[in-house]
Amino acid sequence: MEDVYKTRHTLIQKVKNQHDNHAWEEFLQVYHKYIYAIIRSAGMNKDDAGDIMQDILLRLWNRLPKMDEGEIRRFRSYLATITKNCIADFIRKKMRHKDKLSHVAEKDVNLRSSELPEIDEIAIREWENYLTNQALTNISSSFSGKAIEAFKLTVQGYSLEEIANILDIQSQSVYRLRGRVKAKLIEEVARLREQLE
Numbered sequence: 424m425e426d427v428y429k430t431r432h433t434l435i436q437k438v439k440n441q442h443d444n445h446a447w448e449e450f451l452q453v454y455h456k457y458i459y460a461i462i463r464s465a466g467m468n469k470d471d472a473g474d475i476m477q478d479i480l481l482r483l484w485n486r487l488p489k490m491d492e493g494e495i496r497r498f499r500s501y502l503a504t505i506t507k508n509c510i511a512d513f514i515r516k517k518m519r520h521k522d523k524l525s526h527v528a529e530k531d532v533n534l535r536s537s538e539l540p541e542i543d544e545i546a547i548r549e550w551e552n553y554l555t556n557q558a559l560t561n562i563s564s565s566f567s568g569k570a571i572e573a574f575k576l577t578v579q580g581y582s583l584e585e586i587a588n589i590l591d592i593q594s595q596s597v598y599r600l601r602g603r604v605k606a607k608l609i610e611e612v613a614r615l616r617e618q619l620e
Contacts, residue, residue, distance in 0.1 A: 435495045439488045451480075453619065454502065456557075460549040461506050465542055471513065478509045499619075503546035510542060554619070558611035566604055573597050574604035 434453065437446035458479055462472040482505050494501050563571050569590050576586045586601075587594045 432495055435487065435490065435498055438483075439490065441484055441488060457549060457553040458502070458506055460553065461503070461542065461546050462510060464545045464549055465510050467510065467513075471517075475506075475509050475513050478513065479506055482509065499546075499550060503543060506546065507542040554612050554615050555608070558608050558615055561615075562604070562607045562611050565607060566600075570600040570604050573600045574608070577601050 434446065434449055437443055438450045440446065455476075459472060459476060462475050463469075467475060483502075486505075490501075559571070559574075569592060573586050573590060573592075576589060581589070583594050583597055586597045590597065592600075
């Protein structure tokens with residue numbers, strides 16, 4: 424299986440070529456969920472999120488060929504800034520046309536007054552969520568279903584005894600399984616962070 428998590432620097436260098444479709448597919452595989460999560464966490468509905476996503480990708484497509492090494496080193500911040508700007512532009516555009524659009528929701532009016540710098544915090548939180556979820560997906564095949572389930576139930580707040588009852592295994596087994604998953608997850612998050620940040 425090809426490792427889609429090439430070093431971020433290499434991947435960004437490849438997508439600077441606007442016509443390298445394979446590189447763009449890799450880029451989307453790595454960053455699409457992260458960008459989408461920021462947009463949705465900023466309060467955008469699914470339809471608007473799709474439109475904003477397209478704006479972001481178009482801006483990236485136009486700007487990536489001109490990126491210098493400093494911007495590439497700070498790519499995640501750069502990506503968060505572009506996302507923030509596209510969301511702000513979308514909200515401004517929607518507010519300008521709100522009289523013409525009969526489907527502007529009350530939520531959209533509230534978005535105008537929300538502070539967009541909050542998106543920076545959303546971007547950080549969503550990046551951490553993205554890394555953790557991707558790491559868990561990556562390591563899942565290395566463990567039995569009960570090990571992964573024990574870990575997920577722990578994260579959901581179930582006690583050791585509750586997990587043992589749910590999975591029909593001994594408490595010591597739950598403790599051991601979730602410890603192994605946690606150790607491997609920490610290792611995989613560190614690997615992804617090194618490659619993608």
